[in-house]
Amino acid sequence: MALTNLNVEERMKNYKIAGLSIAVIQDANLNCIKQYGVKEAGKTDIVNEQTRFHSASISKFVTAMLVLKLVETGLLDLDEDVNVKLSSWRLTANKWIKGKKVTLRDLLSHQSGIIDPEGSFREWKENEEVPPMIDILEGTSVFNRQKIQISCEPMSAFHYSDAGFCIIQQLIEDTLQKSFHIVLKEFLLQPLHMNQSCIDIRGVENISSGHDNKGQIIYGNYPFYPYPAACDIWTTPADLAILVLELMNALEGRSQLGLSRQNAKEIISPQGNINWIGLSVFLDSSNKEVEISALGWGIGFQSMLVAYPLLKKGAIIMTNTDLGVHQMKGIIGEIYHSIFGNDY
Numbered sequence: 001m002a003l004t005n006l007n008v009e010e011r012m013k014n015y016k017i018a019g020l021s022i023a024v025i026q027d028a029n030l031n032c033i034k035q036y037g038v039k040e041a042g043k044t045d046i047v048n049e050q051t052r053f054h055s056a057s058i059s060k061f062v063t064a065m066l067v068l069k070l071v072e073t074g075l076l077d078l079d080e081d082v083n084v085k086l087s088s089w090r091l092t093a094n095k096w097i098k099g100k101k102v103t104l105r106d107l108l109s110h111q112s113g114i115i116d117p118e119g120s121f122r123e124w125k126e127n128e129e130v131p132p133m134i135d136i137l138e139g140t141s142v143f144n145r146q147k148i149q150i151s152c153e154p155m156s157a158f159h160y161s162d163a164g165f166c167i168i169q170q171l172i173e174d175t176l177q178k179s180f181h182i183v184l185k186e187f188l189l190q191p192l193h194m195n196q197s198c199i200d201i202r203g204v205e206n207i208s209s210g211h212d213n214k215g216q217i218i219y220g221n222y223p224f225y226p227y228p229a230a231c232d233i234w235t236t237p238a239d240l241a242i243l244v245l246e247l248m249n250a251l252e253g254r255s256q257l258g259l260s261r262q263n264a265k266e267i268i269s270p271q272g273n274i275n276w277i278g279l280s281v282f283l284d285s286s287n288k289e290v291e292i293s294a295l296g297w298g299i300g301f302q303s304m305l306v307a308y309p310l311l312k313k314g315a316i317i318m319t320n321t322d323l324g325v326h327q328m329k330g331i332i333g334e335i336y337h338s339i340f341g342n343d344y
Contacts, residue, residue, distance in 0.1 A: 006338040008036050008331075015331045016215035017321040019047040019208055023237035024339060028248050028312035030241050039320070040209040041217055050196050052234040053208050053318040054223055056296035058305050059233040060165055062197075064108050064280035065243055066188045067168065068263050071104075075175055078105045078266065082167060087174045089134045091167070096150045104171070106154050107164040108279040109271035113154040114161050117146040121162040121231075123299045124224040133170050136227060137163070143226065155272045162230040169229035180229055191257055192242050197235040199228045207234065208320040210300015215321065218300040231298060237316035244307045244314050251309055268292055268309055295327055304332045306340075315339050 012020060019037035023030060035047040055062070070076040076085070081101035083090050091102055096113055106112035121143060124130065131141035139147040148163045169180045176183050181199050189197050201207050201222060209221040225232040249255055250264035267279045268290055276283050281292040289308050296303035300320065304327045307314030315336070323330040 006334060008034075008335070011331050011334055012037055015321070015323060016211075016213065017319050017323075017331055018211050018215060019051070019320045020331070021047055021049075021051060021053065021237050021318050022335065023241040023316045025241055025244060025248075025307065025312070025314040028245060030238065030245070033238050033241075037320075039207070040221070041211055041215055047208065047320075048206070049238055050236065051206050051208050052196055052198070052201070052204070052236055053303060053320060054210065054296070054298055054301040055231075055233050055235050055240070055303060055318070056298035056301055057162075057231045058235075058240065058294045058296040058303055059228060059231045060280040061294040061305060062184070062188070062233050062235075062240075062243065063165060063168060063229040064267060065247065065257075066172070066184055067104060067108065067279075068259055068267070069187050069257050070172065070175075070183075072257070072259055072263060076104060076171070078108075079103050082107070082171050085175045086167075086171055089137050089170055089174075092147075092149055094150055096153050098153060100154050102150065102154050104168065105266075105271060105279070107161075107168050109274075109277050110158050110160050110164060111155045111272045111274070111277070112161065112164050112167075113150040113152045113156065113159075114148060114163050114167075115151040115159045116161050116163050117144055117148075120144040120146070121225070121227065124226055126220055130226045133166060133173070133227065136166055137170065158274055158277060162227060165230035166227045169227065172229070184228075184233075188243075188257070192246060194235070194239040194242055197233060197239045199233055201234050204234075208301075210298075211321040212300065213322060213324045218322075221300075223299040223301070225298070231296075237318050240305055240316045241314070244305065244309075244316070248307070248309050248312055297322070297327070302327055302330070302332060304336065306336065 135141040210218040250259040284291040303318040
């Protein structure tokens with residue numbers, strides 16, 4: 001696999017993209033890492049292998065892998081009612097529960113019955129107070145004005161939900177009595193040597209600024225969402241490739257984190273009655289080979305993680321520009337087809 005027949009620099013100019021970074025996996029190895037452009041438009045600092053990009057909702061895949069590690073250690077259970085271990089906040093029972101429970105499996109597959117309130121879960125704006133997660137879940141912060149609750153029967157429908165991952169974050173913190181930042185670092189980032197991945201970028205060097213579809217720097221340069229389990233992890237394609245390789249290795253019983261084949265398989269297996277959603281990732285088996293994907297789309301940044309776990313290949317493409325169109329309709333889609341060909 002390679003970037004064949006595609007002039008990336010030329011396409012970047014066409015789309016007004018400041019910087020771009022790519023990692024390609026082939027035969028269960030990191031095959032190549034390439035970077036293009038600059039960290040900030042109008043400046044000369046180039047993107048390199050250690051330049052961090054905002055991953056937006058690809059954070060959900062990172063969170064899912066963390067959850068699997070905690071399940072493996074017995075601290076969490078995919079199929080246990082989340083209210084069992086939630087202590088500082090709980091889901092309130094209502095008519096939609098109908099004797100059922102909401103589980104981590106439901107939340108990770110966006111089938112918990114939770115529908116994000118309209119206008120909720122935007123980015124932080126300068127001078128706004130950063131609320132505790134409980135205030136976000138209670139609907140008493142500027143990021144969410146309605147209490148998070150079940151709005152339809154669990155496992156009856158798909159509703160993409162940042163709120164669901166906020167509950168996962170609170171569950172992890174209540175269970176381990178540590179912040180999500182610390183748990184993520186101790187159980188995932190450090191063991192896998194994902195040294196360029198973090199949540200808090202204060203004082204961190206080599207950060208890429210965000211840009212809009214005109215190539216202009218976004219206000220404040222760096223987006224911030226006060227719910228990292230859902231969408232606020234900063235990382236690099238190479239670090240995300242480490243995580244994808246960990247999943248591939250776990251599926252063959254060679255997990256560095258000690259994940260079992262069975263638990264790793266949950267990530268890439270259809271959940272509920274929907275054949276195109278796994279645990280935090282979208283599934284596509286139209287080419288008879290399982291493809292998993294996760295999209296990152298936030299203020300100033302767009303990215304895509306795609307892998308064929310059973311074929312041991314994949315790619316992570318990250319840009320510091322929000323084109324305002326779906327990834328597959330912009331430069332990320334062009335790079336995807338250049339790497340994998342038109343058969344994928």
